[in-house]
Amino acid sequence: MKRFSWFNATSLTLGFAFLYMPMVILVIYSFNSSKLVTVWAGFSTKWYGELLQNDAFLDAAWVTIKVAVTSSTFATVLGTMAAIVLVRAGRFYGRTLFSGMIYAPLVMPEVITGLSLLLLFIGIGLDRGVLTIVLAHTTFSMCYVSVVVSSRLVSFDQSLEEAALDLGCSPFQAFRLVTLPIIAPAVISGWLLAFTLSLDDLVIAAFTAGPSATTLPMKIWSSVRLGVSPEINALSTIMIAIVATGVIAASLISKRSAVRQRAEEQAAERVEA
Amino acid sequence: MALDASAPWEDPEAKPVIHFQNVTKRFGDFTAIDDLTIDIYEKEFFALLGPSGCGKTTLMRMLAGFETPTEGTILLQGENIAPVPPNKRAVNMMFQSYALFPHLSIWENIAFGLKRDGMSKHDINERVDEMLRLTRLEQFARRKPHQISGGQRQRVALARSLAKHPKLLLLDEPLGALDKKLRQETQFELMDIQEKTDTTFVIVTHDQEEAMTVASRVAVMDHGKIIQVATPDAIYETPNSTYVADFIGDVNLIEGKAAGQDGDKLKITWAEGQPDIIGTPTTEFSNGQTVHFAIRPEKVSITAEKPEKANCLQGKILDIAYLGNISTYHVELAGGKVIKAQTANNRRLSRRSFTWEDDVWLSFTDTAGVLLER
Numbered sequence: 097m098k099r100f101s102w103f104n105a106t107s108l109t110l111g112f113a114f115l116y117m118p119m120v121i122l123v124i125y126s127f128n129s130s131k132l133v134t135v136w137a138g139f140s141t142k143w144y145g146e147l148l149q150n151d152a153f154l155d156a157a158w159v160t161i162k163v164a165v166t167s168s169t170f171a172t173v174l175g176t177m178a179a180i181v182l183v184r185a186g187r188f189y190g191r192t193l194f195s196g197m198i199y200a201p202l203v204m205p206e207v208i209t210g211l212s213l214l215l216l217f218i219g220i221g222l223d224r225g226v227l228t229i230v231l232a233h234t235t236f237s238m239c240y241v242s243v244v245v246s247s248r249l250v251s252f253d254q255s256l257e258e259a260a261l262d263l264g265c266s267p268f269q270a271f272r273l274v275t276l277p278i279i280a281p282a283v284i285s286g287w288l289l290a291f292t293l294s295l296d297d298l299v300i301a302a303f304t305a306g307p308s309a310t311t312l313p314m315k316i317w318s319s320v321r322l323g324v325s326p327e328i329n330a331l332s333t334i335m336i337a338i339v340a341t342g343v344i345a346a347s348l349i350s351k352r353s354a355v356r357q358r359a360e361e362q363a364a365e366r367v368e369a
Numbered sequence: 370m371a372l373d374a375s376a377p378w379e380d381p382e383a384k385p386v387i388h389f390q391n392v393t394k395r396f397g398d399f400t401a402i403d404d405l406t407i408d409i410y411e412k413e414f415f416a417l418l419g420p421s422g423c424g425k426t427t428l429m430r431m432l433a434g435f436e437t438p439t440e441g442t443i444l445l446q447g448e449n450i451a452p453v454p455p456n457k458r459a460v461n462m463m464f465q466s467y468a469l470f471p472h473l474s475i476w477e478n479i480a481f482g483l484k485r486d487g488m489s490k491h492d493i494n495e496r497v498d499e500m501l502r503l504t505r506l507e508q509f510a511r512r513k514p515h516q517i518s519g520g521q522r523q524r525v526a527l528a529r530s531l532a533k534h535p536k537l538l539l540l541d542e543p544l545g546a547l548d549k550k551l552r553q554e555t556q557f558e559l560m561d562i563q564e565k566t567d568t569t570f571v572i573v574t575h576d577q578e579e580a581m582t583v584a585s586r587v588a589v590m591d592h593g594k595i596i597q598v599a600t601p602d603a604i605y606e607t608p609n610s611t612y613v614a615d616f617i618g619d620v621n622l623i624e625g626k627a628a629g630q631d632g633d634k635l636k637i638t639w640a641e642g643q644p645d646i647i648g649t650p651t652t653e654f655s656n657g658q659t660v661h662f663a664i665r666p667e668k669v670s671i672t673a674e675k676p677e678k679a680n681c682l683q684g685k686i687l688d689i690a691y692l693g694n695i696s697t698y699h700v701e702l703a704g705g706k707v708i709k710a711q712t713a714n715n716r717r718l719s720r721r722s723f724t725w726e727d728d729v730w731l732s733f734t735d736t737a738g739v740l741l742e743r
Contacts, residue, residue: 253466255468258455258464259462259464260481261435261454262433262455262460263456263530264457273481278472357515363516
């Protein structure tokens with residue numbers, strides 16, 4: 097093993113400092129007892145307590161969760177369907193156009209997506225509120241789901257589905273009983289991705305939300321414009337904790353199951369009967 | 370297989386289980402199956418043999434229902450199966466990759482097809498246990514496919530495809546993923562299971578030894594056409610073309626011209642300065658017509674002195690391949706033609722009669738070879 101050189105250690109430290117310094121400062125100041133954000137006055141958790149009393153924030157959090165759960169669920173269903181068509185249907189007329197159109201929103205500026213959705217909702221006379229945010233989030237996150245799911249489907253052994261048909265399944269049963277359970281990890285991570293995208297979206301929500309519905313990022317953004325408060329720091333720390341726990345848990349679970357599967361395969365080959 | 374006891378293909382009254390009538394399958398410009406007509410009978414172990422790309426897998430996938438013929442009809446017990454989807458066919462398939470469901474246990478894999486039929490729980494239990502016993506997998510019932518070895522997975526795939534009592538079982542290169550020793554054992558196991566279950570088996574393989582071992586009849590395919598269908602011994606002893614003779618086993622091919630019939634014998638002139646070969650034709654050859662003389666190496670004797678046989682050729686030993694039980698001698702004749710001769714090593718190697726560069730005589734009877742038109 098090569099020794100860690102001073103150069104390597106320095107670049108690593110600088111890199112991580114660049115990435116995480118802002119967040120670390122935010123977390124530290126969320127435990128500041130002073131009302132002034134930039135002055136440290138001792139450790140305290142009172143801002144977390146006050147946060148729970150703040151109805152405006154709690155309402156926004158509730159809206160955000162409702163929007164994230166419903167939109168990511170819709171996006172998962174639609175994105176998975178699109179992925180199956182793209183991977184399975186082989187060559188059909190307009191396939192390249194179709195796949196290009198599925199992936200275009202990935203690189204589309206959010207401002208444009210938001211603006212065009214706003215124009216659409218005004219055009220069809222839909223009142224802006226939770227429903228319009230859900231529709232908008234479904235639209236932009238389904239392409240992420242379809243990218244995740246189709247990368248799994250490419251390596252999926254299609255003879256598994258044929259075997260299911262051969263054993264008496266209708267095509268839908270084959271999907272439900274064989275394909276879906278096998279690609280479930282990809283579908284779940286697609287859902288998680290859509291969920292987090294919806295959770296921290298500000299731009300598109302700002303375009304499509306009405307006065308009746310405000311999401312948490314919108315609420316944070318508008319309160320910060322009146323000055324950063326320690327409450328916001330506490331709220332942001334909670335959001336960081338939720339996201340970090342989810343990401344770490346997901347990667348641990350998938351890593352551990354891969355390691356276990358490899359160990360069991362090796363054990364099976366050793367006792368070859 | 371019990372070749373003599375039952376040979377339904379020779380009985381004009383026998384009704385085939387499978388009947389292909391002028392079936393053609395095209396993928397775009399590529400013709401995978403070319404105007405093919407064939408009958409497969411009940412309880413047969415039928416092998417489709419050919420190099421990759423010869424159409425054997427397409428033929429099998431049409432039986433399973435994953436492909437539909439472009440032209441022609443396929444009858445299963447007299448019924449056209451073209452409009453029947455795969456899940457409604459009394460045909461099951463064992464996949465080359467086994468296609469075991471990784472998220473289900475061995476027991477659930479075998480029960481999968483039975484559950485789709487709406488069988489009662491009790492009947493399913495009984496049938497799965499029966500299949501586990503048949504394939505000697507009882508102790509692995511609760512394991513997942515990745516927790517068992519390759520040979521065991523192969524048996525699970527077999528048990529799963531047999532569980533529904535199919536009229537016809539299709540096996541796509543079933544032993545391809547096993548090592549040689551395990552493959553040979555499994556071949557006998559397959560034959561045993563086929564006899565026990567009285568099911569018609571159709572096996573696709575590119576391994577001629579495997580086809581010869583397991584099958585009651587072998588169909589040799591090339592470029593979407595069936596070149597010959599016959600029992601393994603007939604395929605080996607009386608191939609109908611140089612393609613079949615060359616594909617199955619080892620063979621010496623000598624091209625010559627017919628030079629006069631004498632009773633039931635035919636003289637073949639084949640090289641300047643070499644004596645004519647005398648053979649026994651099964652078809653008519655006109656004088657001067659091209660004849661391919663095919664003879665298996667084990668039917669060519671090798672001796673130091675010129676023997677009293679219909680055909681004797683002199684040459685020099687070029688190479689010896691020692692395979693343990695047999696040795697193959699490559700003998701170069703005057704003019705450069707190399708003929709392979711095989712002898713059983715029934716003596717110890719130290720007492721071998723010939724070595725490199727020895728002058729020897731090759732000889733064979735006038736019935737040992739086959740005369741082919743193409």
